[in-house]
Amino acid sequence: MTASGKISIIPFDSKYAKDFAALNIEWLEKYFVVEPHDTDLLEQCEETIINKGGLIFFAKVNNDIAGTFSLIKTEEGIYELGKMAVSPKFQGQKIGQQLMQFCIQFSKDQGWKKILLYSNRILENAIYIYSKYGFVEVPLEDTPPYQRSNIKMELVL
Known part of the structure; x- marks a missing residue:
């Protein structure tokens, strides 16, 4: 199945929460483990992301x-790009790249200062895409929000 020209990027609707x-x-179970912070964000995304000013x-x-x-x-x-998955x-x-392009343009249109993200170096394709779109590595906090994080990147808009 190809996605040629049929991809649309749509905003959150509670019917898509699942x-x-x-x-x-x-992907979390494939590469890592689902952490408590993930569970909060994923199972209660309206309360933990949308209702707190996220998208x-x-x-x-x-x-x-x-x-x-x-x-x-x-x-x-300042927003964290999180929970990106295809x-x-x-x-x-190239759906991930289309999502990334949309994300950056949307963030610029909002007048935001920067986007940051947490990842893990074993996700080489993801790190490659982030770098391709201008994200640069910055120092990781002593206690990042995810235990699996071993790289933090940001894009100044």
Whole structure:
């Protein structure tokens, strides 16, 4: 199945909350473990992300949710890009890159200062994409929000 020209990026709707959780649990369980902080964000995304000034977007291909990401407000004008995932059946179609382009343009349109993210170096494809779009490595806090994090990156807008 190809996604040529049929991808739309849509904002959060509570009917997609289960897709948000499922897409992320899939990759977390593949590479790591689902941490308590993940569970809070994924299972209660409206309370922990949306209601605190954050946003969630989805890549939709025809009627399927193919990918997702969130922008979690950390302080005024600074957001954490988190919970970015693309369904395995849609990987290799540059959906992650389309989500990234949308994320950066959306953030610039909001007049935000920067986007930051936490990742792990074993996710080489993700790190490559972040770097390609201008994210640079910055020092990681002593106690990052995720135990699996061993790299922090940011993009000054």
